[in-house]
Each structure stands twice: as C-alpha cells, then as structure tokens.
C-alpha cells in the first residue's frame with residue numbers, strides 16, 4: 001500500500017509525512033466532523049476522532065506511529081460495514097466526513113514511491129442530509145431547517161424566515177414568522193438538523209429556542225445566509241434563469257432557502273438531490289399550536305419522547321412509510337380552512353363506505369415501495385438496481401390504483417387530485433425499467449448481474465462467452481488429468497493466481513520434467529500442493545476476464561441510461577409518490593373511523609364547539625386493551641359571538657384532564673381531516689389551540705414549575721382570540737392557596753371578557769364556581785363520583801354543576817398513603833371545614849398532634865399488616881410522578897388498584 005507512510009513510523013518524528021500532511025489538511029477543512037479516512041478496505045480515524053469514535057462505537061483503540069512526540073491514536077471500521085457504524089454515530093449526534101481514495105494506489109505509485117494516493121471528502125454525513133434507508137426511519141420525515149433573521153429596527157421587531165427540506169424525499173418549504181411564533185413553527189417541523197448564522201447564537205433566547213427545537217444545531221458562517229446572493233444561488237441550484245416561476249418570495253425567505261441549498265451543496269460535495277422548488281406555507285392556513293401545547297397534547301410523541309402513547313400512534317393505520325410520514329406532517333400542521341378540511345373528509349367518507357375497494361387498495365398500497373427516497377438516491381448516484389426496481393414497482397402500483405379508483409367512480413376533489421396524480425405516473429418509464437431489470441436484483445450495481453437476459457444482445461453474447469469459457473475450463477481438468485495420468489489433478493481459482501492447476505507434491509518430479517514441463521508452467525509450491533498454469537488456461541482466463549469486463553461495462557451503461565431517464569421523469573415520479581401517500585392516508589383514516597367507531601365532524605366558519613359523546617382517542621384504546629371501557633362525555637363551549645368557559649371541578653382522578661385533552665384532540669383530528677371519536681361533533685374552525693395541562697419544570701432554562709405555568713398562561717391570555725380553543729388545567733396550583741386562587745380567578749375573568757375564546761378550565765378551587773353567577777358565559781361542570789363505604793368510586797361522567805368536595809383524602813387512601821397519615825388528614829380537614837378556613841393555624845395548634853409523634857421513641861412504626869400492603873407501599877414509593885407519561889401513569893394506577901384489591905382479599 002502506498003499508504004504505508006501515512007503514519008510516521010519513526011518514533012521521534014514530529015514532522016508529518018506527506019500522507020499525514022494530507023490527512024491533517026483534510027481534517028482541518030472539516031473540523032466539526034469525524035473524518036472517515038479511506039485506507040484500502042477500511043475507514044480509519046485518527047487522533048481525537050479515533051478516541052471519540054472508539055468510545056461511541058465500542059471498537060478497539062490502537063496506536064500507530066508518533067506525531068509531535070505523541071502516539072497517534074487510531075481506530076477503523078471495515079468499508080462493507082460502514083453504514084451500521086455511520087448510523088450509530090449519526091444517532092449519537094455526530095457528523096461524519098467520508099474521505100475516499102480518488103485514484104488507484106497504482107496510479108499514485110507511478111508518480112514516485114513517496115507519492116500519496118489522492119483523497120477527497122466526497123460527502124458529509126449529517127443528521128439532516130441522510131438518504132440511505134438504513135440510516136432513516138421509514139415512517140418519519142427527516143427535515144433539515146434553516147432560520148434566517150432580519151434584525152428589527154426601533155419601530156419594527158425582528159423578522160424570521162424558516163426553510164425546511166427533507167433531502168430524502170425532496171420536500172422543500174418556506175415560511176415567514178415572528179420571534180414569538182418561531183418556537184411553534186420549529187416545534188412543528190421537528191428538524192433533525194437546524195442551521196442558523198453564527199451571529200444568531202449571540203442571542204440567548206434564540207440559542208435556547210434552537211436547542212429546544214433540534215438535537216443537532218449547526219452554526220454556519222454568515223456567507224451561507226447572504227441575502228444579496230441568495231436568489232442567484234437558488235436559481236443556480238434549480239438551473240433556472242429566475243425564480244419567478246416558483247412564486248414570489250421575500251428576501252428573507254430566499255435567504256433561508258439559499259442557506260439550505262448551500263448546505264446541501266456543501267454536504268453532498270456538489271451532487272444535487274432532486275429538491276422540489278421551495279413552496280411557501282401560509283401559516284394562516286394552519287391551526288397554530290405553540291410548542292408547549294404541542295408537547296402537552298402529545299400529538300406526535302409523548303412527553304417522554306416516545307411515539308407509543310401519542311395521538312399519532314393511536315390513529316396511524318397507514319401501510320406505507322410515505323403514508324406514515326404524510327400523516328405525521330398533517331398532524332403537525334392541521335388545517336384552518338373549512339373547505340380544505342371538507343375535501344379531505346369527503347375522501348375519508350368515500351373510503352369508509354367503500355369497504356371492499358378500501359381493503360383492496362390498502363392491500364396494494366402495503367407493498368408499494370418508497371419511490372421518493374429511491375429517486376433521491378438514484379439522483380445522487382447512490383442508488384442501486386433495487387432503487388430502480390422500487391420506482392418501477394411504485395409507478396406500476398400508481399397505474400393500478402388509479403384504475404381501481406376510477407372504476408369505483410371515486411369522486412370529490414381530494415380523490416380527483418389523487419387519481420390525476422396517479423394517472424400521470426410515467427407508465428413508459430416503468431415498462432422500460434421492468435424490461436431491463438432482472439427479477440432478482442443485487443443491492444449494488446458494482447458487480448453487475450441485474451440486467452435481464454434478452455434485453456441487450458451484446459450483453460448476452462459477452463455473458464455467454466464468459467460462461468462458456470468457464471465451462472471449457474471446467475472440462476480442461478478432465479483433459480489434463482488424462483494427459484498427466486494424475487487422477488487427483490484439479491483446476492482451481494483464487495484471487496491471487498486466477499485459474500491454476502493443482503497437484504499433490506509427490507507429482508512434483510513428473511510435472512517439472514519432460515515432457516510435462518513443456519505444457520505445465522510452475523507457479524507456486526506449497527507444503528501440501530504444487531500449482532501450475534498452461535498457456536491455454538491463461539488465454540481462457542483472459543477471455544473470461546475481458547468478456548466479464550465487457551458484460552459489466554454494458555450493464556453499467558444500461559444502469560446509467562435508466563438512471564438518467566428516471567431522474568428526467570423525477571417530477572412525475574414524485575407527484576405519483578405524493579399521491580400514493582395521500583391515498584394511504586385517506587384510506588387509513590377511513591379504516592381508523594371504521595375500526596374505532598369515529599364519526600365525520602362538521603367543520604365550518606362558525607364559533608360552535610359542540611361534541612356529543614366524545615372520547616379520548618388514546619385513553620380509550622389503552623383502556624380497551626386493559627379490558628376497561630371509556631365513558632363518553634359531551635362538551636359545548638361554542639357561542640355566536642364568543643365562546644363559553646366551562647369550569648370543570650371534580651375529585652382528583654375523576655377524569656378532568658382526560659376530558660380537557662380529549663376535546664383539544666378532537667379539534668385537532670377534525671382539522672387534519674379525520675373523523676373523530678364522538679357520537680357527533682360540530683366545530684367552528686379553530687385558528688389557535690392552547691393547552692396548559694400537566695406540569696413540568698424547565699430546569700434547563702432555570703424555570704420552576706410555577707414559572708413555566710405562568711409563562712404559558714401569559715401566552716394564552718396575550719394571544720387567544722374568539723376563534724381559539726383553550727384548555728387550562730389547574731392554573732395556580734403550584735403556589736400558595738390564596739395566590740393561586742386569585743390568579744385563577746383573574747385568569748377566568750380575562751378569558752371571559754377579553755379573549756372570549758372557547759375554554760375548558762379544570763380546577764380544584766371550588767370557590768371559582770361562584771363566578772358563573774357573575775359571568776354569563778361561565779358554565780359549571782363536574783365529574784360525577786359515588787361514595788361507597790368511605791371510598792370514592794369514579795363514574796367519569798361530566799354533568800352540569802359543581803363538585804361539593806375534592807375527595808383528595810379518599811384518593812390518597814386509594815394510592816396507599818399510610819393509614820395514620822390518612823387519619824390525621826381527615827382530622828385536620830374536619831377542623832378546617834368547621835372553621836371555614838379561618839384562623840387555620842391557631843386552630844391546628846389546638847388539634848392533638850399527629851399520634852406518631854407521641855409514640856415512645858423506640859416503638860416501631862406500625863408494621864404493614866400484610867405483605868400485599870407492603871408491596872403496595874413499595875410500588876407507591878417507586879413512583880416518580882414527574883417522569884411518568886400519561887400511559888405509564890394509567891398503568892401505574894391499574895397496578896396500584898390490583899395491589900389494593902389483593903389487600904382487600906387478604907383482609908377478607
């Protein structure tokens with residue numbers, strides 16, 4: 001290897017060898033990446049990269065040579081397994097520069113023995129620019145986003161534009177936004193990688209926003225965000241003279257978009273993926289959901305970060321990766337335009353009725369390959385024969401499905417749009433690909449073997465020659481055995497010698513003397529064998545090699561032709577892929593509606609919000625799995641000019657939060673164009689959705705639970721309007737009782753008088769129910785419970801009126817608080833109630849102290865009466881409420897209930 005001198009062997013060397021100098025230079029140009037430095041069959045990493053990678057990948061760290069008096073750390077991964085290692089590094093948030101050998105080592109040698117193989121970085125692998133299926137999640141979009149800022153003046157605030165692209169599918173979008181709305185937009189996009197000019201990182205707030213929005217935030221030099229050259233750079237990327245054909249964009253939007261293409265160029269080192277022209281998203285057309293509400297409602301993932309337990313997981317019945325991605329995109333940005341929503345609902349309606357057609361389409365869709373991602377790989381010259389086959393398969397499916405749709409007389413604008421897109425799929429390309437490609441295909445084009453027999457006569461000839469010669473060689477073994485009289489003579493092949501004749505060493509004498517030595521040329525002597533060749537064998541070998549080489553060249557040229565034709569048809573392919581995804585979403589939502597008993601919501605321009613028999617889409621499924629059933633509840637907070645505020649009181653654990661969330665989720669479902677879990681639903685389209693539920697502190701930002709709650713409440717009071725829908729859960733509980741009550745009180749008044757939005761407000765402050773007498777649109781509602789032998793039984797039914805008490809102590813008892821504590825709490829409560837809360841402290845002074853305190857010091861604390869009770873207590877101790885997802889919490893409750901039942905039995 002000409003690379004022997006990459007690492008200096010001289011233990012005292014402090015001067016880089018030429019090859020080391022090459023490494024150092026390439027590394028210096030990519031300081032923020034781990035450098036995968038190709039050496040033969042390995043990617044090697046040196047110095048700090050080696051230390052980082054060996055730790056991250058659990059591979060051995062070795063040393064080779066010295067530089068500047070220090071050992072050089074080294075580790076490597078084999079090229080054939082590099083994807084797996086890349087995937088792990090990317091998942092851990094690293095970026096990798098892949099540096100390849102750009103010439104044959106033999107070429108380098110020609111320039112002199114000291115010369116180094118030419119190497120270059122061919123690609124930067126970063127989280128937001130992935131294209132390989134094994135590096136990507138098939139069911140998730142992989143967005144790269146760029147944020148551009150226009151500094152405000154004294155009279156104007158800062159303005160922002162965000163561009164985001166999924167390089168694996170080509171989707172490319174833009175939106176303008178404000179500083180206040182930026183976090184919401186980024187939370188919606190969930191960028192896998194986020195780019196911003198390094199100057200923006202001086203702003204603490206922005207830096208935090210970026211960090212919260214993406215696991216990989218990349219500061220870039222200003223040049224990437226140069227407004228003056230943005231338009232030109234975009235036009236160049238899309239090879240158009242002017243961007244006018246794509247629509248009119250603001251300078252700021254162009255700046256963000258140009259940063260994306262510049263970064264794509266940088267990471268792909270000049271190869272260009274087929275990005276769609278950027279399309280503007282009008283944020284006014286979407287239901288706005290701020291980052292905190294989005295997280296609280298657990299739309300696409302739970303607060304713990306998992307997909308399971310989220311709304312998306314509960315409603316996703318899609319059968320293709322592209323369908324799953326589209327559904328997630330729609331859930332991230334529900335619509336706010338009743339007409340567009342109606343179009344989508346029409347399609348769901350149609351497929352709900354057409355059960356046979358739906359089943360047939362879904363069966364077909366389930367096998368449809370991911371065309372968009374295959375197309376990107378083909379465009380970047382990273383594609384293999386199976387990518388071309390995927391496109392052929394996708395196009396054929398599109399034609400078949402279009403036929404199926406038309407036959408069934410599918411109507412409505414969404415179905416028409418889908419059918420049109422599918423019909424426009426380039427059938428002739430599919431036919432061409434199918435004709436050329438074999439049925440069984442290798443992953444890589446490198447070794448050939450993918451073009452169908454009979455497609456090209458010259459290829460067939462070359463292959464025949466190659467194969468015939470192989471047969472002739474096989475036949476030679478017989479001939480040579482006869483000529484030499486050595487029955488055990490074999491013709492064999494290996495990578496070093498090529499074809500050779502092998503005999504046992506005891507025939508050495510005969511083979512190397514007259515007359516056999518005239519025919520057999522000695523090649524190699526091993527301990528157990530002697531090897532020879534013949535002129536005939538070499539000639540045949542040469543013929544095989546040249547025929548194989550010719551066959552491979554023909555196959556590669558066929559591949560190049562097919563790839564070119566495929567890339568040329570890129571727009572139509574992508575459209576067909578989009579429509580397949582849309583069909584998957586429409587049919588899967590129909591499937592969901594059928595399986596879960598959802599109904600079509602009426603969505604219009606009114607300010608109505610009337611749900612009859614509504615259910616929580618996630619809790620309902622979880623309860624069913626556990627054999628329970630969900631109690632449906634109605635909600636009516638609409639009005640002609642302003643919304644109502646339902647003040648929901650009720651015991652702990654009664655189902656208040658569930659009720660609040662279920663109504664927000666029903667609104668979201670309706671506005672993505674899905675049927676909803678209810679008996680009926682009429683929703684005047686919601687423009688903004690706010691949710692202040694659950695409490696989590698944001699210690700990273702130095703904010704306490706109460707502070708977070710107040711910040712989120714402030715956002716609602718400052719922004720909600722009559723068209724908004726707001727759910728607020730237990731505002732003010734994180735502070736002293738009277739402070740909390742006063743804040744809740746004033747908040748309700750403000751919502752009622754100023755915001756006038758449709759609101760659900762859950763609280764434990766029963767004092768607030770008095771507000772309904774003063775504020776005409778405040779309605780009291782409560783969750784019904786029954787008391788039975790001192791315990792509380794939850795009925796989960798929302799009824800008009802207010803709760804008379806909290807039953808907190810009963811719930812605490814259910815949860816397994818030690819009996820002395822429960823008894824003491826009961827006594828305190830009785831006293832507090834007697835005094836009406838007045839003079840509480842002095843009153844408590846009069847109350848006999850907690851009985852435990854008066855025990856003799858040595859007396860053991862009352863032992864749990866039975867092991868089941870001990871287990872229950874241990875289970876409670878093990879709970880960390882702040883770390884539980886709703887699902888886990890639910891499971892915990894069931895577990896505790898089961899343990900509790902055990903105690904009952906034991907006491908029998």
Ligand SMILES: Nc1ncnc2c1ncn2[C@@H]1O[C@H](COP(=O)(O)OP(=O)(O)OP(=O)(O)O)[C@@H](O)[C@H]1O
Pocket residue numbers: 619623629630631632633650651652653654655656657658659796797889890
């Ligand atoms: N409508 C319902 N039908 C059946 N079960 C329900 C219903 N609503 C809630 N539940 C069950 O009750 C549990 C508690 O509900 P939830 O958290 O909404 O109560 P909460 O009143 O908000 O309690 P807290 O005041 O303690 O926060 C849920 O996890 C769920 O299992």
